[in-house]
Amino acid sequence: xxxxxxxxxxxxxxxxxxxxxxxxxxxxxxxxxxxxxxxxxxxxxxxxxxxxxxxxxxxxxxxxxxxxxxxxxxxxxxxxxxxxxxxxxxxxxxxxxxxxxxxxxxxxxxxxxxxxxxxxxxxxxxxxxxxxxxxxxxxxxxxxxxxxxxxxxxxxxxxxxx
Amino acid sequence: xxxxxxxxxxxxxxxxxxxxxxxxxxxxxxxxxxxxxxxxxxxxxxxxxxxxxxxxxxxxxxxxxxxxxxxxxxxxxxxxxxxxxxxxxxxxxx
Amino acid sequence: xxxxxxxxxxxxxxxxxxxxxxxxxxxxxxxxxxxxxxxxxxxxxxxxxxxxxxxxxxxxxxxxxxxxxxxxxxxxxxxxxxxxxxxxxxxxxxxxxxxxxxx
Numbered sequence: 001x002x003x004x005x006x007x008x009x010x011x012x013x014x015x016x017x018x019x020x021x022x023x024x025x026x027x028x029x030x031x032x033x034x035x036x037x038x039x040x041x042x043x044x045x046x047x048x049x050x051x052x053x054x055x056x057x058x059x060x061x062x063x064x065x066x067x068x069x070x071x072x073x074x075x076x077x078x079x080x081x082x083x084x085x086x087x088x089x090x091x092x093x094x095x096x097x098x099x100x101x102x103x104x105x106x107x108x109x110x111x112x113x114x115x116x117x118x119x120x121x122x123x124x125x126x127x128x129x130x131x132x133x134x135x136x137x138x139x140x141x142x143x144x145x146x147x148x149x150x151x152x153x154x155x156x157x158x159x160x161x162x
Numbered sequence: 163x164x165x166x167x168x169x170x171x172x173x174x175x176x177x178x179x180x181x182x183x184x185x186x187x188x189x190x191x192x193x194x195x196x197x198x199x200x201x202x203x204x205x206x207x208x209x210x211x212x213x214x215x216x217x218x219x220x221x222x223x224x225x226x227x228x229x230x231x232x233x234x235x236x237x238x239x240x241x242x243x244x245x246x247x248x249x250x251x252x253x254x255x256x
Numbered sequence: 257x258x259x260x261x262x263x264x265x266x267x268x269x270x271x272x273x274x275x276x277x278x279x280x281x282x283x284x285x286x287x288x289x290x291x292x293x294x295x296x297x298x299x300x301x302x303x304x305x306x307x308x309x310x311x312x313x314x315x316x317x318x319x320x321x322x323x324x325x326x327x328x329x330x331x332x333x334x335x336x337x338x339x340x341x342x343x344x345x346x347x348x349x350x351x352x353x354x355x356x357x358x359x
Contacts, residue, residue, distance in 0.1 A: 022221075022325075024318040079301040082293055083274065086281040094355035095290050118335035118342075121296035124289070126342045136289045136342065136352060164265050168306070171272030175298065178279030182291075190288050190345040197337055198282070198295045201330070202275065205306050208323065212310050217319040224326050231333040238344045 012042055063156035070154050071116055078120040082138065096143045099132045104155060113155045117146065165213045172206045189241055193234060200230030264312035271305030278302060288345055289352040292338060299334035303327070 019034040085092045100117075104110045114125040114133055122142040127134040137143045176199050183195035204226040211219035240246060274297055281294025307327045311320045 018325075021318070021321045075300050079274070079297055082281070082297055083277045086277055086284055086294065093285065093290055095287075095352060097289075097352055097354055114339065115332075115335045118296075118339045119300060119331075121293050121300060124292050124296070124342050125339055126289075126346045128343075134346070136292070138290055138293045140355075164268060168268050168272045171276050175275040175279035178276075178283060182282045188288055188345075188350060190341060190348070190350060191291065194288070194291060194295055194341055195282065197341070198278070198298055201299055201303060201334070204326065204330075205275075205303060208307070208310055208326065212313055212319070217314075217317070217322070220319055220322040220326070224322060224329065227326055227329050227333070231329075231337055234337045235340055238340050242344050242348060 008042055008046065011045065012038060015041060061156070063154075067112075067116075067154050067156055070151075071119065074120050074151070078122045078142070081142075082121045085138065093138050094140055095136065095138060096140060097126070097134065097136045098143060098147075100135050100146060101132050102152065104152070105157060109155050109157050113152060116151060116155070165209060169206060169209055169213075172202050172209070176202050176206075193237055193241075197230065197234045200226065200233070204230065260312050264309040267305045267309030267312070271302045271309060274298065274302040274305065287353045288350060289342065292342055296334075296338060299330065299338070303330050303334075 015038045016034075019038060023030060023034065102110065102113065104113055110128070114128050117123050117125045117133065117135060122139065123135055123137045123146060125133050126136050135143075135146060137146065179195045179199040179202065183192045183199070186192040186195060204223045207223040207226060208220055211217060211223065236246075278294050278296075278298035281297065282291045285291050285294055304327065307323050307330075311323050314320045314323065
């Protein structure tokens with residue numbers, strides 16, 4: 001199980017793609033500079049011990065894509081809702097704070113879920129522990145939406161530790 | 163023309179954010195407003211870069227977005243601990 | 257070609273309007289936690305619409321790659337900083353104004 005080597009390699013490939021995309025100059029001198037900086041970053045990452053068991057981000061699969069599609073639709077709907085509440089005169093909001101029980105197994109899917117809650121305007125995850133997420137929501141409807149567990153069921157879960 | 167309108171709208175948003183940063187009753191309101199102003203500034207730089215066709219400036223917008231994020235997290239750490247050198251109490255584990 | 261221009265203008269104008277709406281929102285909402293949601297608008301849909309519109313304007317070039325990078329960066333960092341703010345305020349003892357009447 002030599003994951004450090006494998007993951008250093010994939011990190012290097014991603015950094016190379018990033019560098020080529022950012023620089024746009026392909027002379028020999030610039031390519032050498034890029035290679036040197038990538039090697040330096042790999043060395044520093046190795047020293048900092050940040051290349052760990054977590055797979056490097058390039059694991060895009062079908063459930064994740066489906067989750068992103070669902071998430072972007074939710075973000076648009078929630079944005080329209082919050083804008084409507086801003087321009088409704090009078091008292092248009094009913095803030096709620098509640099504990100949302102969560103049963104996701106791995107830390108990573110838990111973090112993805114909490115970040116997705118925060119990304120949709122109208123709900124913000126305030127605190128996070130193993131059993132529950134404390135959520136502040138702008139309205140009762142958003143609270144009921146979250147409690148129905150539709151979003152939680154779509155979070156991709158098959159991130160196993162190698 | 164269209165970019166002038168967009169840039170003006172961003173400037174109005176920045177103004178509103180600055181007003182909130184000045185008025186904000188709690189320190190968290192001020193940090194929130196500064197965070198928003200930072201995001202808008204990064205967008206403004208991107209718009210100006212596209213208008214003036216100087217694509218180097220988009221790098222500046224990218225850096226601004228990064229530094230904005232790191233700055234907000236650093237300021238939050240500072241106000242919750244009072245300094246930068248302690249590791250902080252592990253308040254989440256209780 | 258002109259169609260792409262018009263669509264990108266629509267995106268940019270919609271993003272600008274959403275930004276101003278968020279700016280009004282942080283003055284309209286009563287307490288810190290509800291202002292977080294108003295800032296959420298300007299961080300998510302407003303920034304996305306702006307950047308997509310700008311990518312349409314620049315077309316296929318290095319600039320659009322960089323704009324996409326800004327988009328990815330904001331997409332990942334803005335919920336993190338929102339959560340950090342809410343978490344710090346909550347642990348710092350700031351109480352939200354809640355709506356308790358019916359229900």
